[in-house]
Amino acid sequence: MRLEEIRSKFLSYFEAKEHTIVPSAPMVVKNDPTLMFINAGMVPFKEYFLGNAVAKNKRVTDTQKCLRVSGKHNDLDEVGVDTYHHTMFEMLGNWSFGDYFKKEAIAWSWELLTEVYGINKENLYVTIFEGDEKDGVPRDSESYDFWKEWIDEDRIIEANKEDNFWEMGEMGPCGPCAEIHVDIRSDEEKQKVDGKSLVNKDHPHVIEVWNLVFIQFNRKADGSLEKLPATHIDTGMGLERLAMVLQGKQSNYDIDLFQTLIGQVVKQSGFEYGKDETTDIALRVIADHVRAIAFSIADGQLPSNTGAGYVIRRILRRAVRYGYQTLKMHEPFLSPLSKVLIQEMGEAFPELEDNKTLIENVIREEEMSFFKTLEQGIKRMDVIISNQKEQQQKEIQGEQVFELYDTYGFPFDLTELMAREAGLSVDQKGFEKALQVQKDRSRSATSIKTDDWTEIRKDEKEEFIGYDHLEAEVKITRYRKV
Ligand code: ATP
Ligand code: MG
Ligand code: MG
Ligand code: MG
Structure with a gap:
């Protein structure tokens, strides 16, 4: 099954369950100072969960373009090194805004994976939220009870807040989640260790594919939880990981695309x-x-x-x-x-x-x-x-990282990566200090000079020595007279 077919099967499955198919929102976020890129399928629907807007369609399905390279979700260092994290990926989702809840979301996810896509039940595990007494959040026994109608109880794993409780921020809508994991190891590998013990352990072949979030609480400013008057479903499944499973591969990079x-x-x-x-x-x-x-x-x-x-x-x-x-x-x-x-x-x-x-x-x-x-x-x-x-120094100094940035256009994280490849680290604080000094300098320069551009005089020969910098208000192209 090619990628397109996998994507459209998902959408048409939920369309048949009365969901409206909507296009992906642009990945680039404008007008939100807290977020540069959409990093999860729920972002375009945030206002519905916050109660600031009312959804016209209570059931929606989509594939959302997501980018996880900055902020809370930053997978950049994993990309290419592992086989299942991308910078950009498609998150397939089905949504209920105050409509159906856990029972349907669970039953449909199961039917879609096992019957429509034909994934072997013996390769699936699900996780549910185990509860957190200190935080006053109960175990998600409702989910447990719905799941056990579909899957052997010994394939249901209880997991902690970090993996199985979703919160939008310090305050606001939140709730437990259930995640579906697939064991795609070879039969030989399966003989060695029980797949169950590898769930949530970052094993590349016992892998999380789908997260079903049950938004049912509101966290108040004092940290306590109250029940939401309307409950919502927010699910996200990585299309590339699903394709890896369905195409019988062990790496996202082996799928057709x-x-x-x-x-x-x-x-x-x-x-x-x-x-x-x-x-x-x-x-x-x-x-x-x-x-x-x-x-x-x-x-x-x-x-x-x-x-x-x-x-x-x-x-x-x-x-x-x-x-x-x-x-x-x-x-x-x-x-x-x-x-x-x-x-x-x-x-x-x-x-x-x-x-x-x-x-x-x-x-x-x-x-x-x-x-x-x-x-x-x-x-x-x-x-x-x-x-x-030679000097047996492990850490590259901030000024040198800055020189690479300033003269050769090496972003900080590129130098950090190249250093890591050589078994070295970099002094981030020192780099930031040097960068600040440069910013202060260019600021004071612009306060005296009115034009922001360094003129290149036609009658003089120039040698390009640095990449241009566009720091909010100043653009400097650096040339040296030769
Ligand atoms: P992981 O634990 O593997 O990093 P996650 O828990 O951070 O995943 P969620 O935020 O639950 O991921 O996102 C929902 C789904 O999106 C995941 O189950 C997975 O299939 C997919 N996904 C998440 N991050 C990536 C990524 N960087 N590249 C590709 N798919 C991803
Ligand atoms: Mg992650
Ligand atoms: Mg996870
Ligand atoms: Mg997850």
Whole structure:
């Protein structure tokens, strides 16, 4: 079953249960100072749960584009290293705004997984909230009772607040959740250890696919809970993980979409997939990141040096560095790859088709621009690393991290990643201090000078030495006279 079919089966299953299919909200969030990107399916429906708005349709189903690279949910360090966390992913969801509750949500999730998708019941586990006396939240025995109609009781696992209690914030709507996990290990692996003991243990093959949240409480300012007058269902299932299960794979990157993307990078780089862990990570990262970048641009967020734009630039430079250094691709590769992505996903997401040229051009320009300083930056980093090793120093100083940032356009987290690859750490505080000094300097500079732009005089030869900085109010392009 290809990705499109898996997605549309989900939507049509819930449509048949009287849900309205709605399109994904844009991944980029505008007008919300607390959030740059949608990181869960519930975000566009927040106002219904808060009681600030009333839903026109009480039952809704969708696939929501999510990005988890900053804030509360930051999976960036896992991406490519593990096989089941992406930066951007699709979260399939069904929603009840004050309509059906646990009984239906549980029964339908079970029917969909086992009958429509045909997942073997012997491979499924569910978790329910065990309760927390100190916090005054009871065990979710209702869920337990509904689940046991479908699944053997010894496959129901009680789990703690961290995994099975959802809260929007310090205050506001919250409730227990139930999560569905699938054991996709080989028969041989299954003989060794009981799958049950691996649930919620970050095992790549005993994996969480679906989270059903039962919003039934309101947390008040004093921390106590009260019952909500209307209860809601909020569910989220990772489409790529579901596809991995249904396509009989053991990695999200082995599903059809990612195989096509990885295949393209393999063709361009000449490095095969599945031969070496270091190059495999690079291939996975690139296949993952191109999707996050292309969708962000389609949703109106161009790479830049501040805010959400800088998040996208960081992802892009991370991918470019993997391609350039690890896979030795010294020609633009992300831009041609975005073309393949658009071919694959443009039908389900017309915003990709509509912005095709923009996406390809913006990515190409970003790549070309980073290529200008990347080679020198890598060389500088090599020198720093070998000096560190010579002096038996584990931590790279903040000023050096800043130099890489300022002169070579290396985002902090890229330097941190490259340091980690060399078994070193970086001094984040020192970096932030150096960055602040630079900001103060440019602020005082603008207070004397009225124009924010450094003119390049035509009659003098210039050598490009630094990437341009757009820090809220100042743009400085750094050139040295030669
Ligand atoms: P995990 O514990 O694996 O990090 P989670 O508990 O953080 O997942 P939820 O917030 O419950 O995830 O999101 C609902 C579903 O979305 C998950 O069950 C999973 O299928 C999927 N999902 C979550 N994070 C990612 C990600 N980074 N990449 C791909 N799918 C994800
Ligand atoms: Mg997570
Ligand atoms: Mg989890
Ligand atoms: Mg979860």
